[in-house]
Amino acid sequence: MEKVILHVDMDAYFASVEERCNPFLKGKPVIVSGDPDTRTTVATANYRAREYGIKSGMPLRKALRLCPDAEIVVGDSAKYLSTTSRLLEIFREFTPWVECYSIDEAFLDVTGTAELNGGEVETAKKIKERIKSELGLTCSVGIAPNKLLAKLASDRMKPDGLTRIKAEEVPELFKDMPVEKLWGIGDKLALKLNSLGIRTCRELGDYPEEKLTDIFGIQGHILHCMGRGEYSSHVSLFSEEPECKSMGHSYTLFRDTSNPLLVKATLYRLCEQVGRRLRKDEYRGRTITLIVRLSDFETLARQKSIQNHTDDGSTIYNVALSIMETFRVKKPVRLVGVSVSSLVKGGKQLPLFERDRKRERLLSATDRINDKFGEFTVSSGLVLMEKKLSAQSRVCHGFIKQR
């Protein structure tokens, strides 16, 4: 039986939610970003703002040069996460096979349930209506026999679209379609494919599979299938927890800094955040990766593995710091990032020594306090130092701007 997959993609999600919240934004170009006083980028722009050439990921300053009258709204992740959970509730009324792909996209497998709602097109229409009536938002829906084609379909008509791609339409559709239109083929991979003479999806499908696997390994087989409109990945059940491979955080400093204390304090805070996430999800890792980006965008990155798996922010910090000491940081620092990989879940051993047991009890107590009263209610003095130094950096920045 051929699968029926829907891909639901919310239209200009964050900006649309903000327009719903604030009716006074109606008809205006709206940009959702971080704090405009920092070096932030555009998270989402509504369709009116996009008419000026504003795109996601663009520095806010550049966006404001394109459209000085745009309304800037500082993004509120709680608002969007809350809305996403309401969207998922709606989806789950249509099928249990709901895969939340990102905060504004989901795949639904309605193979066994579409008939209950009058078929796949009617199901898609009903989902769109529910979202519109309950949340006042629009979405674009793609219907296809697999996730690859469903994602392609939802992208073909935006905003508020409903597009269906049937398996038999693939040869004609793929004839002239550039490979980079396919989900998962980015600029770099497209360039590599182009260098092999593959420019269209059909050319990708017609290219000998053995040659693709020689060049790309296992990915070559997947690319071959993608070029033929085939995609084997199923829609996971909502209750299936995807396996986590790494956890990390990065932070762009308010302004480039040569103050090693601020860099270390920021790194410490990031390590604490990673440790907290690991403990919450019962993961521990033993490979720590540090990324430091300098003012000229040179990026220094290195990883180090330790003997025992850890979920302790302090241990992660000590390893990250030892990596940082190997870097030759000759320019001011722009960004710091840390991640932990080689993860294992659960099965934590009881510490052998009293010192380690004390540390465990301390972490457990601080976690309970922070769970109850909010993140960083209790934290190390280094985190407070970061706040203080960041505030000084901001004042200094303001002073320079005024001059």
Added chain:
Amino acid sequence: MMEEILEQVRVGAVFGNGSIKPRWFIWKERKYPVDSVSYTWHDRSGEEPVYYFSVVAGADLYELSFYTKKMKWILNKVYVEG
């Protein structure tokens, strides 16, 4: 643009059918009748569930939040045109 207020306010609200509908609020000794609730969402402050409301009162937009354990209302923001 949104201006942050973060002041405790008194709110008259209707609780029922699994929802909360603010009807008026008193801020700086002035009563503001709520004309419409444009959006609602929720979050947590530590373990305390917090409900948020974007409300239109007269020609202005306000963001209220209700802390369910402390049973208090906060006026978070007011939208100022321009």
